[in-house]
Amino acid sequence: MLTRKNLLFHSGQVAALVLMAVLGLIDLSTLTSGGSLLLAPVMIVSAVATALVWLPRHRQGSKRLPKIAMLLAGCSLLLTIALAVVTGGVGGSFGLAEAVGLLGVMYVVTRRGDAQWAVAAVLPIGMxxxxxxxxxxxxxxxxxxxxxxxxxxxxxxxxxxxxxxxxSTRQRAIDSVRAEQRTEFARDLHDFIAHHVTGIVVQAQGARFVAEQDPKRVMLALEQIEAAGAETMASMRRMVGVLRDPNARPDAPLAPLAGVDELGPLLDQFGNSGGVLARLHVDGSTAGIPVEVSTSAYRVVMEALTNIRRHAQGARVADVWVRRTPDWLLVRVANDGSAPRATAPREAPGYGLVGLTERVRAVGGRISAGPGIDGGWVVDAALPLDQEVAR
Structure with missing residues (x-):
């Protein structure tokens, strides 16, 4: 998919290549007219070598990039010494295309290279x-x-x-949001497990109390304990890898988990605040949805409604669809307002969608957001009810 950022990147590359080609023709014409026929191919090859360095898209923090740039700068310096000191200069063009290419190398090394190696490479390239x-x-x-x-x-x-x-600042902010989402996700898991373990303990105590009086009731209690334990272990396996904040107090009070069944009160609260009519459409039963899926669906809807309040100018209706299929829980939030405008360069960027993406991916799901076909803004999330489906 060709995004606006990629389009600007490729357009800049094409413009730089065109400029280098024009300057290369000037170099070639000047050198050949001045009688430096053997020198012209050398300078053209040098210019092409610089393009081969700055043209590819390099990963951030590359150590290989500044090393290659230093080697290229060293070869350029040797050529300069040979022409300036040994021959006293050739007159005319000195390699305009190569100069522009080295400026491109300087930019790419400073922008993408490993910090320590980039600092070391700046001096020889500048020379x-x-x-x-x-x-x-x-x-x-x-x-x-x-x-x-x-x-x-x-x-x-x-x-x-x-x-x-x-x-770098934006990446740190994104990492912070992702860490907060994973911490919150882990707290939900803690609350869920604590709730079920408490129930298991209560049922076990009750079974021991009635064991001598009514053995049949003991069997029922054991079945309930087994079901609760299996559900707890399944959720733990699905949410493995989610880390809890080590600074959180171990005796923190347990908060009730908000899931799909709490979407009704959430939309009522949203609609009662005025301005936008909120409507909930549920297709299928919400019973038995895994807790991590249910809470993630709730967070998707809550964040989408928050964004409607902040960014959807002129929105009158917000519709929330929750559909359960045999393998997936599908959530859609749409409004009829105007699409959010692009964030201005000086405005602080929002990271709500980044956090939602991290949370949805943690349960093996997918999420997307964009303009609707009939206008407005649509957020779609697909959450797997079975981790085998997610794989």
Whole structure:
């Protein structure tokens, strides 16, 4: 899927390649007209080598990227020394396409490279860029061109560091939201298990009390204990890997779990606050839904209603559909308001959908959000009732 971010990325790449191609033609024309026929292919190959470094999409924190960039910068410096010191300069073009390519390498290394290796790579790349005009000669014009390229490299470093800082801040915020969701999920599991274990203990005490008086009632109590224990163990297996906040108090009071059966009161409260009519549509029985699925469905609806209140301008109706199939619990929340506008660059981004995605994925489900066919905004979630289906 080609997103707006990917489209901008590819458009920038195409523009940079076109610029390098134009500058490469200028280099080729200048060098051939000046009699440097053997030097022209060398500079073209150098420019292509820089494109092969900055053109691919590199993963964040790559150690290989700055190492390759340093090797490339070293080769460029050796070529500069050979032309400036040994031959005294060739005059004319000094490799405009290669200079632009090295600026691209500088940006990518600063933006994506491993922090320690990127710092080490900045100096040789900057030297390769700043000294490159000396290939043309040691006159004042080429020295000024070198200073201009040095300033351009500094600006590129500043831009890359700025964007890297923004992305790092956003990633930390996303990780924090995901951690909070997983902690909350684990607390729900704690409350659920505590509830069932308490019931098991009470039933066991009652069975011991009536054992001598009515043995048949003991068998019924044992069956109930077995069912409660099996349900508790199944939920624990489904939610393995969810970690609880180590700082949480072990004696914290148990909070009642809100699930699908509490959606009615939730929508009544939402509708009574005014402005938007909330309607609930339930298809199928809600009995026996695994607790982690039921609570996740409730959180999906609650977050979607919150977003309607905040972002759906002009919304009059909010519809919530809950449909149970043999293998899935399907949840949809839709409104007839205007779609949320894009977040402005200076506004703090919201992470509600990020947290919901983490929670839904923790139970093996899927979630999506986007504009509806008839307008408004639609949130769809599919939660598996059986973990074998999720796999």
């Amino acid at each position: 390769a860029i700043g000294f490159m005009p000396l290939r043309g000669g040691l006159t004042a014009d080429y020295v000024i061109a070198g200073l201009a390229l040095g300033l351009a490299a500094t600006a590129v470093i500043g831009l890359a560091v700025y964007l890297r800082t923004i992305e």
